Amino acid sequence: MTKGRGKGRGSPYRVQVLERALAILETLAGNESEPTLIELSERLGLHKSTVHRLLVVLEQYRLVERNQQGGGYRLGLKLFELGSKAVARLDLRERARPYLEQLVYETGETAHLCILDHGEALCLEKVEPPRSVRVPTNIGQRHPAHCTAVGKALLAFLPEPKLDDLIKRQGLRAYTRNTITTPAQLKEDLERVRQLGYAVDNEEVEEWLRCIGAPVRDYSGEVVASISIAGPNFRLTDDKIPMLAKVVIETADQLSAELGYRGASSQAGVGEVSQGQVGL
Known part of the structure; x- marks a missing residue:
């Protein structure tokens, strides 16, 4: 019995197909003219x-025309x-x-x-202070959106159908006893984010770590990113969160x-946070 060509994930056949497709794209990129099928074959x-x-x-995926x-x-x-992206x-x-x-300079x-x-908070940049307590994150690392300050600052401004779809696809996994694990709790949490202008990760991913995040908008007013500060719970205490949140916002x-955003500042949303509101 003869073996068929391996077409499983990561098989040499699939790699060869990908290499050939990339070769076509590179050939088209290097030509001012528009080569025909026969010319590409040659x-x-x-x-x-x-x-x-x-x-x-490639045509189906609009990669070539x-x-x-x-x-x-x-x-x-x-x-x-x-x-462009x-x-x-x-x-x-x-x-x-x-x-x-x-x-970093203002908050330490x-x-x-x-x-x-793809439903996760992707870290594009990180700046660390000269402190001994290191936050375990890296550029390029992905984090769950439902339990991080940066993630919730982004989720809070999604249309509800998209949020529902994301929750359905990603789930609401528990990382600590403080992690929000139900859609109703998360939506209530995100409503507070919209009202206050910032989100808080209250030891929801790591039991010693707290974070404060705020949305970043582009010229159209769309939330395209978020920024945050992260530190140990003994520094980001309940009484300091409103003050630090103001700096983040x-x-x-x-x-x-x-x-290019010229809309209203988010500062109006900053207020005192009660004990029950810290876990934003």
């Missing part, structure tokens, strides 16, 4: 039927969209860095910049203005 040294199958899939008149192929607009993230990180440094705590990516507003 340049890549692949059979015409193989190249055609790959082009069909076919000129209906000349029959040639060019890069699709989907690549422009993806590239990548550039935007790099630009956001570069522009946010001075504000995170300012936040670790500062983060995050975005919502001020910094988030300044970064929002840097991104």
